[in-house]
Amino acid sequence: MTTATAGPNVRPAEVDALRRALDLAATDGLVLGPNPRVGCVLLDADGATIAEGFHRGAGTPHAEAVALANARAAVGPDALRGATAVVTLEPCAHTGRTGPCAEALLEAGIARVVFAQPDPNPLAAGGGALLRAAGVDVVGGVLDDEARALNPVWTEAMELGRPFVTWKVAASLDGRTAAADGTSRWITSAASRADVHRLRAGVDTVLVGSGTVAADDPSLTVRDADLPGRQPLRAVMGLRDLPPSSRLAVPDPDGTETLHLRTHDPREALTALWAADRRHVLLEGGATLAAAFWRAGLVDEVVAYVAPVLLGTGPPAVGDLGISTITGALRLDVTDVAVITPGPDHLDGPADAGPGETNVRLTLRPRKES
Structure with a gap:
């Protein structure tokens, strides 16, 4: 389901953060290869931005990992406890060249995750369910159409296999x-x-x-x-x-x-x-x-x-x-x-x-x- 504006489960600050994450994801232009373009913004309890990050391609840290690292460098790890992660793509639950983003968010103490596009990659999908099972408040499908438009060919390829x-x-x-x-x-x-x-x-x-x-x-x-x-x-x-x-x-x-x-x-x-x-x-x-x-x-x-x-x-x-x-x-x-x-x-x-x-x-x- 696509949520164009803030609904009962999504705050206006989170929608704004998701639009910022979409802009971040497009920073490097077209990224080719097996990984999509992804952006992430971390918010505190008041909806203020703690840190942000984006993915630069296969073999580099995922957007969530970059944002977490930037947050730790700027305000320290304790500031992440109870924070919200806003991401353009469902956090992955797959160990490849990098570790699962869903587990990294759990380890950082993130209490809420708002993401746009569900991950169509069967190998990486399931991060939302993993986070929910661990007690994290998860909302998905926000600005889904905009997120799909960011990686149209990658999305279709994943769906086609x-x-x-x-x-x-x-x-x-x-x-x-x-x-x-x-x-x-x-x-x-x-x-x-x-x-x-x-x-x-x-x-x-x-x-x-x-x-x-x-x-x-x-x-x-x-x-x-x-x-x-x-x-x-x-x-x-x-x-x-x-x-x-x-x-x-x-x-x-x-x-x-x-x-x-x-x-x-x-x-x-x-x-x-x-x-x-x-x-x-x-x-x-x-x-x-x-x-x-x-x-x-x-x-x-x-x-x-x-x-x-x-x-x-x-x-x-x-x-x-x-x-x-x-x-x-x-x-x-x-x-x-x-x-x-x-x-x-x-x-x-x-x-x-x-x-x-x-x-x-x-x-x-x-x-x-x-």
């Missing part, structure tokens, strides 16, 4: 990804290609098939000085060996490595990526790989760049889906439309295939059967 998959495709108006003779490597404009690098910067894995590696020799890196420097994992799916001279056969100059998933089964590939703590996969392969993921029902989002070009022939955006009638068509709902106007080309490489072209970026979600 596998990485969230975004399929990126760049095509002509008639759905071709290249000309029949292979001359048009770039279908969309330079501005669209720069936007793809923004898209890559927001995921933790870029996945292609071994056929794409052999045909295009992609680098799959983020190459824009204005974007965060951390590179996504480069993953290749397929049985054939990578050409020794290909860009993905050796680590990128910045140390980015390649994970070769020797399988044709999308579910097996996603299982391996999940085990490697990957939560958001950008599918950039060709028509064959795209069709495999669609047939398996493993595409969660589509980002399509459409150029005002007609080719008539050439490789299609997606391969055979086994659909023979219009009633079997895969339907999608448009969630966003953006017009990408010409701009400076931030990327090194061949001349633009369509100088000055305006492209359209469509974001879509597969329609869920009712």
Whole structure:
């Protein structure tokens, strides 16, 4: 249940603290990997802030631990007895690289916990129940929608139990990804290609098939000085060996490595990526790989760049889906439309295939059967 304002069980000061915790959680921008962004504010009995903290990513202290440490350094441990912890995510009950936050709050003497989003991770969930069993007053679901919006992909991945998959495709108006003779490597404009690098910067894995590696020799890196420097994992799916001279056969100059998933089964590939703590996969392969993921029902989002070009022939955006009638068509709902106007080309490489072209970026979600 979402509580937008203070209800009978939540004080206005706690709602204000939770909004502050949401702001704290977003301090470092997008945090990729297995952990969500989380913020925590500690309040005294009068609703005044004692200390606060936020999580900086996997392997670092959780938000509650940071806030507790800051409180002990500022006012001493005794000030935490009877205090309230306000957190954007249910305190975890899991021992991983760090200890359970629920137990840390108990040890500190926290008497009340107000949290926003229940933890969707089955391995970490249960902190609220643990705290209640120990006599702590716990209220959950406050500003839940705002908390989910802070970590939308992570939340969906946890609920799915596998990485969230975004399929990126760049095509002509008639759905071709290249000309029949292979001359048009770039279908969309330079501005669209720069936007793809923004898209890559927001995921933790870029996945292609071994056929794409052999045909295009992609680098799959983020190459824009204005974007965060951390590179996504480069993953290749397929049985054939990578050409020794290909860009993905050796680590990128910045140390980015390649994970070769020797399988044709999308579910097996996603299982391996999940085990490697990957939560958001950008599918950039060709028509064959795209069709495999669609047939398996493993595409969660589509980002399509459409150029005002007609080719008539050439490789299609997606391969055979086994659909023979219009009633079997895969339907999608448009969630966003953006017009990408010409701009400076931030990327090194061949001349633009369509100088000055305006492209359209469509974001879509597969329609869920009712």
